Amino acid sequence: MSLGGGEGPRMRTALAPQEKELVFAGAVPGQSLGKGLEDEGDAAEDIPVRRRRRFPLLGYAGMPVALGLAALLLYLWVQGRELDSIEARRVNAEVIREAFVEHMKLSAVSTVIVIALAVPLGVLLTRSFARWVTPGVVAIANIGQSVPSIGVIVLLALAWDIGFWPAIVALVAYTLLPVLRNTMVGLQQVDHSLIEAARGMGMTKVAVLGRVELPLAVPTILAGVRTALVINVGTATLATFTAAGGLGDIVSGGISTSRDTTIITGAVLTGILALSIDWLAGVAEDLLRPKGL
């Protein structure tokens, strides 16, 4: 389960493919006069907004089906085994549900905080007045990302406290960078001529940001959020070491008691959760992408 070790998907800065194919219809010499305008119109008529969906229907359905199967297999496998009392203490519905909820809380709260911090920060850092602080802030965010997550969590626990909030702070520090960087890249990659056109027609700077820059940066920002979510789900496993709960409890409990069934149950559940979240985020990305892009 490599997801558990914070080695999960790195930057999803890979930008959505710049679909800029020019649709040159109707530039036919000779017959283009007179009714030329209508000719052109007809030629361009059948071009759909989205030529192909990023995920075909099968792709949308495939992942949940596969994950459901994995969960079913895990269940049947555990059912088929004789559990001793040590195993049964961890591998039971009550404990698993609790760990699961804790895990979701850790991931969700940290991601919400990351979005609330990183997106506004990314907007500020791409404004012209902030050019001179940008490299410094990105460097700091880079440090947060480079230090191994287990280190961040443990250091925070030593310096501050154990439990839920220190774990959240560690997760936020760790995943601030992908969202921040994607927000900045998303805003910076907005075609400069669009901003000039917007300014030239009399939009205020705030209006340009809200109506042009941010909507066009949404796909890239969402890709960053998706990365952060997946990293958070994976890294939250480590929160067990500072008594913040989560599915990591099951895995580490299994390790300390040398019970393979427990380890595998915890690890597979973490994997299923991470992939489900990634899938959900992918669907959200597709739904929230502005039309016309």
Add this chain to the structure above:
Amino acid sequence: MTDTDTAPSSGHRRPGDPMIRLERVSKQYPGQASPAVHEIDLDIPDGEIVMFVGPSGCGKTTLMKMINRLIEPSSGRIILDGEDVTSVNPDQLRRRIGYVIQQIGLFPHMTIAQNIALVPKMVGWDKGRVEARVDELLELVGLDAAMFRARYPKQLSGGQRQRIGVARALAVDPPVMLMDEPFGAIDPITRERLQNEFLRLQQDIRKTIVFVTHDIDEALKMGDRIVILEEGSHIAQYDTPEHILSNPANDYVADFIGQGASLKRLNLARVRDVELMQWPTLAATSSRDEVASALQASELGSVLLLDDERRPVQWVDARDLDRGVALEEAGLGPDAIVQLQATLQDALDEMLSSSHGVAVVVDGDGAYLGAVDFATVATAVSAMRREARDDAVAAAGQLASGDEARV
């Protein structure tokens, strides 16, 4: 087109005053030794297209962008429609000035209607008025409103997008438009057509237009007046295309116009300015005998067949008849077709590549009007050269008498 409370006209301007006046306008970028634009004085008359033309880096775009203050002038004054706008709110100012750029800058996440509606909404039009205006503008630039309103820019061809760009700039009917190489990134055939369409549109809307280009041929074709700029935004010559061609102010201008001033003059005259010749025409449904007798009656050697909407269908000459195939299959399709607002250069170009050495002239619906041949073009060119020479002599005479008076 609604005239009331659209882009507000301040009304300070007296009749005869320029729509735009630049007074000693300069732009000095910090850290640069010489100013990008140095103390320019320029009057741009109401309702004319004034071309800023010059080599890359001469500051023509900088000069234009100072008019809507996308680039703030370091010193000098900008007078728009009689009002000093050097220090008014720049966002408000820009809503009064249409702006078209080379990359067009349509917002890809907004529909065509939303793109066009942006400025009307900013200046507070109500929904019904905005919608009506969007449809009106789409029709104005020759696009079917019902078909295009809800489309996204990605679904349009390059030429269509440029038309939307122009429509968007015209949205609140501003008296002034700034156009920064608007047709620069479009293939030559579409560019030609858009230029012609735009000139036809300008006949109706009569905007004051500042148009930046690096292409002297485009400047000669589109401009009522041309500002030829040298390095550092120095104005080398500001005059009508005719005068610039016949009396370049200095070697720089002459160099910039390049060779073939006579040929370029063809860009100044339009098909509608010359007398069209008439070619024998017949309905496409005519019989062979009718065609044969028409051929005999004419010295031109061929007849042009028209469909029931008088659009040219094909040429037929005696040899085609002799070949004994059905009339519809004989002869050649009409290959050289121009519209009235095409320049004589366009017409000549078509003629040279046509089978019959003539360009067929059609109206906006494609219906036959007449034809232009080499003799027509030659006559027009020599008439223009004569006029230009007379003008020059008259101007020189005035100058001389003025000097004498002063002495």
